[in-house]
Amino acid sequence: AQKITQTQPGMFVQEKEAVTLDCTYDTSDQSYGLFWYKQPSSGEMIFLIYQGSYDEQNATEGRYSLNFQKARKSANLVISASQLGDSAMYFCAMSSNNAGNMLTFGGGTRLMVKP
Amino acid sequence: KAGVTQTPRYLIKTRGQQVTLSCSPISGHRSVSWYQQTPGQGLQFLFEYFSETQRNKGNFPGRFSGRQFSNSRSEMNVSTLELGDSALYLCASSLSVAQGSSTDTQYFGPGTRLTVL
Numbered sequence: 377a378q379k380i381t382q383t384q385p386g387m388f389v390q391e392k393e394a395v396t397l398d399c400t401y402d403t404s405d406q407s408y409g410l411f412w413y414k415q416p417s418s419g420e421m422i423f424l425i426y427q428g429s430y431d432e433q434n435a436t437e438g439r440y441s442l443n444f445q446k447a448r449k450s451a452n453l454v455i456s457a458s459q460l461g462d463s464a465m466y467f468c469a470m471s472s473n474n475a476g477n478m479l480t481f482g483g484g485t486r487l488m489v490k491p
Numbered sequence: 492k493a494g495v496t497q498t499p500r501y502l503i504k505t506r507g508q509q510v511t512l513s514c515s516p517i518s519g520h521r522s523v524s525w526y527q528q529t530p531g532q533g534l535q536f537l538f539e540y541f542s543e544t545q546r547n548k549g550n551f552p553g554r555f556s557g558r559q560f561s562n563s564r565s566e567m568n569v570s571t572l573e574l575g576d577s578a579l580y581l582c583a584s585s586l587s588v589a590q591g592s593s594t595d596t597q598y599f600g601p602g603t604r605l606t607v608l
Contacts (some may be wrong), residue, residue: 381562409594409595411596411597413599418601419529419579419581419601420600420601420602421599421603422584422599422601423597423598423599425598426594426596454547467534469534471595475547476546476547477522477524477537477541477546477547477585477587477595477597478524478539478540478547478576479524479526479534479583479597480536481533481534481537482533483533484533486576
């Protein structure tokens with residue numbers, strides 16, 4: 377069974393500063409993928425970034441980067457230069473070759489950006 | 492390219508009724524998955540359809556069912572609605588080149604918010 381844990385229910389960050397959202401995972405599968413999604417108050421889940429378990433380099437997408445530490449089973453999301461529009465719920469999720477297309481989600485972190 | 496669309500966006504039903512939700516995937520995507528999001532249980536996987544066949548199923552009662560059409564559009568049905576079925580229902584589509592690929596990115600629609608009274 378797979379499990380995702382996000383230990384920060386809510387976080388504040390000052391506009392233009394960087395912020396790290398924590399995510400730890402548990403799986404017995406060797407091949408898996410880690411994803412981060414953003415959910416604004418409108419409800420739509422927006423894909424941000426992906427990291428494969430065999431990827432040796434940390435994934436980056438614009439202001440988003442994923443700090444992947446395989447031995448510690450962590451996949452933290454780093455948002456640089458926070459903007460007011462970054463205020464939203466953020467979900468960490470994983471899939472594995474043994475689980476098909478099923479995504480297992482963490483409980484989410486609500487990020488609030490202060491002007 | 493148009494994103495994933497879901498209709499209707501909002502629904503209000505009463506206990507005992509049934510409901511059908513619709514999802515149109517991104518053009519070219521063959522896999523459609525459904526998720527339920529509630530404040531208490533978070534995001535939970537319902538099922539996945541690929542080439543008109545259910546390929547994966549979560550731990551939900553048989554009142555929850557779905558289907559996929561030849562154009563990859565999918566519908567989800569909930570029969571005999573209960574108060575606890577009130578939730579945001581999210582549909583996601585992916586290319587799904589290979590079954591069970593952990594690299595398959597899912598793209599979500601805006602969701603259907605169902606309220607059961």
